[in-house]
Amino acid sequence: MYSIVFVHGLNGDPIDTWSQEGICWPRDLLPNDLKNIRIIMWGCDAKIVNLAQYSSQISIFGHADNLLGDLSRCRRIEIDRPLIFVAHSLGGLIIKEALDGSSGYLHNTTNADLGAIYKNTYGIIFFGTPHRGSGKTTQAHFVVNVARLMLQKSNSKIISNLERDSDVLERQRKSFALISERIQLVCFYEEQPTSIGVIVPEASASIDGSHVRVESIPKHHMGMCKFAWKGEIGYQRTLGHLFDILETVVKRKSIELEEYEDQILEWLCLEEIFRRYGEIETAYRGTLEWIFSQGPGISEWLQSGDGVIWVSGVPGSGKSTLMKYLADDRRTRECLSANLVTEDWTIATFFFSEIGSALEKTLEGLLRSLLHQILAQNRWAISAVFNQAQPDSSSVVASTLPDYDNAEWTLSELMVAFENLFNLPDGGMYVLLIIDGIDEYAGDKLELGELLKRIRGFCGPHDMSIVCVSSRPLNVFEEVFIDCRKLRLEEVNHVDMEHYVSCRLFNTMRIQRLYNRRPTEVQLLLDCIHEKASGSFIWVVWAVKTLLNCLPNGDSLHELQERLRELPPELEKMYGRMLAKVPPNYQNQSSRIFQIMEASGRMFMPSELMMCFADDDRAGSAPSFEEFWDTVDNNLLQVPARLNCVGAGLLKIHKMVRAESHPRKSADYTITSASLDQDDNEDAFGYFGSLIVNYLHPTVKMFLRNLIFGKPS
Numbered sequence: 001m002y003s004i005v006f007v008h009g010l011n012g013d014p015i016d017t018w019s020q021e022g023i024c025w026p027r028d029l030l031p032n033d034l035k036n037i038r039i040i041m042w043g044c045d046a047k048i049v050n051l052a053q054y055s056s057q058i059s060i061f062g063h064a065d066n067l068l069g070d071l072s073r074c075r076r077i078e079i080d081r082p083l084i085f086v087a088h089s090l091g092g093l094i095i096k097e098a099l100d101g102s103s104g105y106l107h108n109t110t111n112a113d114l115g116a117i118y119k120n121t122y123g124i125i126f127f128g129t130p131h132r133g134s135g136k137t138t139q140a141h142f143v144v145n146v147a148r149l150m151l152q153k154s155n156s157k158i159i160s161n162l163e164r165d166s167d168v169l170e171r172q173r174k175s176f177a178l179i180s181e182r183i184q185l186v187c188f189y190e191e192q193p194t195s196i197g198v199i200v201p202e203a204s205a206s207i208d209g210s211h212v213r214v215e216s217i218p219k220h221h222m223g224m225c226k227f228a229w230k231g232e233i234g235y236q237r238t239l240g241h242l243f244d245i246l247e248t249v250v251k252r253k254s255i256e257l258e259e260y261e262d263q264i265l266e267w268l269c270l271e272e273i274f275r276r277y278g279e280i281e282t283a284y285r286g287t288l289e290w291i292f293s294q295g296p297g298i299s300e301w302l303q304s305g306d307g308v309i310w311v312s313g314v315p316g317s318g319k320s321t322l323m324k325y326l327a328d329d330r331r332t333r334e335c336l337s338a339n340l341v342t343e344d345w346t347i348a349t350f351f352f353s354e355i356g357s358a359l360e361k362t363l364e365g366l367l368r369s370l371l372h373q374i375l376a377q378n379r380w381a382i383s384a385v386f387n388q389a390q391p392d393s394s395s396v397v398a399s400t401l402p403d404y405d406n407a408e409w410t411l412s413e414l415m416v417a418f419e420n421l422f423n424l425p426d427g428g429m430y431v432l433l434i435i436d437g438i439d440e441y442a443g444d445k446l447e448l449g450e451l452l453k454r455i456r457g458f459c460g461p462h463d464m465s466i467v468c469v470s471s472r473p474l475n476v477f478e479e480v481f482i483d484c485r486k487l488r489l490e491e492v493n494h495v496d497m498e499h500y501v502s503c504r505l506f507n508t509m510r511i512q513r514l515y516n517r518r519p520t521e522v523q524l525l526l527d528c529i530h531e532k533a534s535g536s537f538i539w540v541v542w543a544v545k546t547l548l549n550c551l552p553n554g555d556s557l558h559e560l561q562e563r564l565r566e567l568p569p570e571l572e573k574m575y576g577r578m579l580a581k582v583p584p585n586y587q588n589q590s591s592r593i594f595q596i597m598e599a600s601g602r603m604f605m606p607s608e609l610m611m612c613f614a615d616d617d618r619a620g621s622a623p624s625f626e627e628f629w630d631t632v633d634n635n636l637l638q639v640p641a642r643l644n645c646v647g648a649g650l651l652k653i654h655k656m657v658r659a660e661s662h663p664r665k666s667a668d669y670t671i672t673s674a675s676l677d678q679d680d681n682e683d684a685f686g687y688f689g690s691l692i693v694n695y696l697h698p699t700v701k702m703f704l705r706n707l708i709f710g711k712p713s
Helices: 060-074 090-108 112-119 137-149 157-159 165-181 233-268 269-278 296-302 319-327 330-338 362-378 380-389 411-421 445-458 475-480 492-507 509-518 521-531 539-553 557-568 571-580 582-602 606-613 625-646 684-689 696-707
Strands: 002-007 037-042 083-090 120-129 184-190 212-217 306-310 347-352 430-436 464-471 485-488 651-658 671-672 691-695
Touching: 002 090, 002 112, 002 233, 037 060, 060 090, 060 112, 083 090, 083 233, 090 112, 090 120, 090 165, 112 120, 120 233, 137 296, 184 233, 212 233, 233 380, 233 521, 269 347, 296 306, 296 330, 296 464, 306 319, 319 330, 319 347, 319 430, 330 347, 330 430, 347 362, 362 380, 362 411, 380 411, 430 445, 445 464, 445 475, 492 521, 492 539, 509 521, 521 539, 521 557, 539 557, 539 571, 571 696, 582 625, 582 696, 684 696, 691 696
Parallel strands: 002 037, 002 083, 083 120, 120 184, 184 212, 306 464, 306 485, 347 430, 430 464
Antiparallel strands: 651 671, 651 691
């Protein structure tokens, strides 16, 4: 809906100014040619001589203030409705003055309603407006003198303002030029003279600028804005320019809407959220294929669209890897589309991380991340979701957009937006939510579980959402998900463990030769790995790595079996064994690093941990700035190796690379498990600054927390 405001000129009338032969074209013609418009006919007492009463003594400034106030009152419900002004003669000066004042209100943020008038003005059509004064002003003075002889009063202020290049008009011309660049302007001038000549010549009726169109109307000053039928050339020219302005409105609104959507997505986006996704190990080739096999399980659940499925498993069993695999594999979408009515599914993920930032383990982080991913894939829903979440906003593009860079949205507001997301009036949305590690949520786990179960209840009649969650098998979740589908990972991942062990060990010639000579004993060795792992995939990876390290030493099959029996089956004992292997001369540095990481609760760049490598003879006094950077310069590329040594294999170094276009990788950078090799075109400082240090696995943090601080896991 658009508003077109008509403002008459000297000796004008809100209806008669625009009427000829009983036809008022804004009322009788225009609504048939332009749809979705609201016509506003605004009038003021701008007569040089009024025979019935004294002429209004108000000036242009007073008329402009009245125009602003009247428009503000009638637009109170929809202050963002686009505006187009049409003015005759003096009416154009009133409009210019009003917009100058409105611009001041907008930029000073003193009155949003009055400021919104300038903000939402897209075009002005002037009919014979004296932008530079009128050469016939002396004739007006003659009429004033006649009025005085008749004992009437005339408006000397308005007459003064019409003087060519008067101070008022000069000030207005300059100020309007500063604010009108974004407004589409049309200036019509009269072709025919009145009985006393041309009232406003072309030079006076024109405004300079590339955004201004200047054309003529083949009538005199008083008749140039009166049209009795659609075929009149003046009406056709006016209508054409109105069409052009409305097209500009549509284009600008589209741009404003896109900017508004970008601003919301930027605020919702949490760069640290995508780090956890990048840290998770990619599934080993050939593993997790059982997910999409026939029979009961995840693929059957995806096809059924049946509520919530809970994937549980012991620490290190591969839950996060499974969830990442499910999110990325194309067959997930194929299963979703198999027996349901649409292929247009949106997939959003969240990976809780107890060792990450605050937002990686809170409800706010969960909601912001899910909203960002879903809305980035369904931008059409953004305005509806957030305008409903903000009751004060009455249109797609709010008059004053929230400052999302500094916004502090409450959880209740985020929850309203999240519920709106699944109950939009304009159509259905099909969403798969994959939420990993809910046992690492920092709040009430029971409330979180209940919320995840209720998501299906948010949906309207045309929406559908299904939720896959994972966690350790805690009692609280056993209770919450008692009536949901369940998958116990350690009961099904033995196939993947066997595949991993076979591929990793049988790729060595030594194991192949041993198997050819003594297949039964080699198979017992493999079976022992599966049995001691007790469903923990990370334990299997460690055990295989230990055996592979023994092969170059020429260990016999019996010795390999002994090495395997020596490995503790518990992860905590395994980590303790790794930590005990730190050389004595590095143990102080190792202790410092682990205590710093535990106390800070975040990931580090290697440069931040370099102070731990200060020489022992300088312990107690920090190196100078020059000494520190000399150390960096001389040992830059040795830092990853040193961290690997003092970290006892419990720390992992990731390299940040620019993310590809992906809904779950929309931050500028994400963390990858790719090679840590330095690129040929990458300098040492750039390479060093791209590395991030974190724990090998979340269970490492729990182990060290108990060891250092005695905190329960």
